Amino acid sequence: MTALQAIRTFLFYLLLSSSSLIWCTLCFFIAPFLPFRARYRLINQAWCHCAVWLSKVIVGIRYEVSGLENIPPQPCVILAKHQSTWETFYLSALFEPLSQVVKRELLYVPFFGWAMAMLKPIAIDRSNPKAALKQVAQRGHECLQQGAWVLIFPEGTRVPVGQMGKFSRSGAALAVNASLPVLPIAHNAGRFWPKQGWGKTPGTVQVVIGPLMHASGTGPRAIAELNDRAQQWVAEQQQRIDGYQPLSTPEREEVADSV
Numbered sequence: 001m002t003a004l005q006a007i008r009t010f011l012f013y014l015l016l017s018s019s020s021l022i023w024c025t026l027c028f029f030i031a032p033f034l035p036f037r038a039r040y041r042l043i044n045q046a047w048c049h050c051a052v053w054l055s056k057v058i059v060g061i062r063y064e065v066s067g068l069e070n071i072p073p074q075p076c077v078i079l080a081k082h083q084s085t086w087e088t089f090y091l092s093a094l095f096e097p098l099s100q101v102v103k104r105e106l107l108y109v110p111f112f113g114w115a116m117a118m119l120k121p122i123a124i125d126r127s128n129p130k131a132a133l134k135q136v137a138q139r140g141h142e143c144l145q146q147g148a149w150v151l152i153f154p155e156g157t158r159v160p161v162g163q164m165g166k167f168s169r170s171g172a173a174l175a176v177n178a179s180l181p182v183l184p185i186a187h188n189a190g191r192f193w194p195k196q197g198w199g200k201t202p203g204t205v206q207v208v209i210g211p212l213m214h215a216s217g218t219g220p221r222a223i224a225e226l227n228d229r230a231q232q233w234v235a236e237q238q239q240r241i242d243g244y245q246p247l248s249t250p251e252r253e254e255v256a257d258s259v
Contacts, residue, residue, distance in 0.1 A: 005059070009200045012058040016051060023047050024115040031118050040097035043115050048093035055086060060202030061192045063090065067209030070183065071095075075149040076212070077140075077175040077182045079230050081238060082153035083161060083190025086205065091151055091185070099143040100151040101136060120148070133170055140174045150174065154231070161190040161242060164235050172227035176215045184210040184230045186237035206241045210234075 024043070031039045055061040078095065080087060092098055097119070104123040107113040117123075122139040124132035140150045152174070155165030175182045185207065192203040210233050215222040 005200070005202070008059050009198060012054055012200065013198070015054055015058065019050055019054075020047065020112060023050075024111040027115045027118075028111055031115065036120070037097055040119055044098075044119055045093050045096050048089045051089040052086070052093060055089075055193070055200070059200040061086065061189075061200060061205060062203070063205040063207055065207040065209065067211075070209050070211050072181070072183070072212055074180075075144060075147055076180045077144070077171050077178075078149060078151045078185060079154050079167070079171045079182050079234070080151060080185040081187055081234055082155050082158050083188070084158060084193035084195060086189040086193040087185075087187055087207075090189075090205075090207070095149040095151070097147070098149040098151055099140070101153075120146075122150075136170050137174060137177070141178055144174070144178045144180060154227070158190070158195045160195055161188065164231075164238060167227050167231040167234075169223055169227045172215075172230065173223045176218060176223050176226060181212040181214045182226065182230055183212055184233050186210070186234045186241065188238070188242040191242065208237045208241065210237070 023046075027043045031043050034042060052063075056063075075095075078091065078098075080091060088100075092100070099120055099122055102116065102121045102123050104125050107117045107121070107123055120143065122136055122143070124135050126132060136152075140152075143150050150171075152168075152171035154167035154169075154171050156168055157165070159165040172182060187205055187207040189205045189207075192201045192205060194201075213226060213230055213233070215226045
């Protein structure tokens with residue numbers, strides 16, 4: 001990374017953190033008096049638009065999106081590739097209102113966490129995976145019934161560029177149990193906003209929104225088939241836009257991560 005890009009990255013984080021502190025502090029006093037959808041637009045959507053804009057203007061991370069026509073009018077379960085923090089900002093700005101899995105500890109952060117708590121996140125204790133999975137299923141179902149999108153990163157954590165992690169079935173199970181489809185999303189944001197380190201690289205993120213995928217029935221087999229189909233589609237798109245090698249992971253049901 002060049003000296004100029006390092007300066008740009010420092011400026012980006014300075015503006016991002018400053019805007020977060022100021023915005024969340026203001027929202028903490030204003031948002032409680034707003035209905036949920038307006039509260040989401042104020043707290044999350046507006047600031048995430050700002051974060052994506054800052055990454056574009058300051059560090060040169062632009063984006064191109066294909067498949068917007070595949071987004072249905074009614075909320076469903078989003079199964080997205082996870083490589084960086086950029087996609088969390090972008091997807092939170094694109095879909096509203098949106099609920100996602102977050103670490104419970106984040107809600108204790110002054111102002112930032114308090115503002116986040118007003119958005120009805122699925123806050124889990126990652127030290128207790130079984131209880132967390134049940135919470136994702138229960139709270140996720142409630143959010144869908146209330147008209148909110150549910151964002152799941154089925155790989156469970158940010159996976160480096162060029163690799164694919166095994167998809168947890170929690171998102172597919174949530175969709176099947178709610179009789180809703182899943183919306184798969186692939187992208188290569190990690191190429192410009194890496195998982196490790198603070199450095200940022202100018203470039204254009206390719207975001208591909210896939211066709212809606214419906215389960216062929218109900219029960220464990222239908223969940224497994226839908227999950228495998230979504231993973232296969234995402235893997236094919238990742239290979240097309242970024243290149244990848246399958247990431248060898250043990251058979252396990254991981255709780256989806258969000259940040």
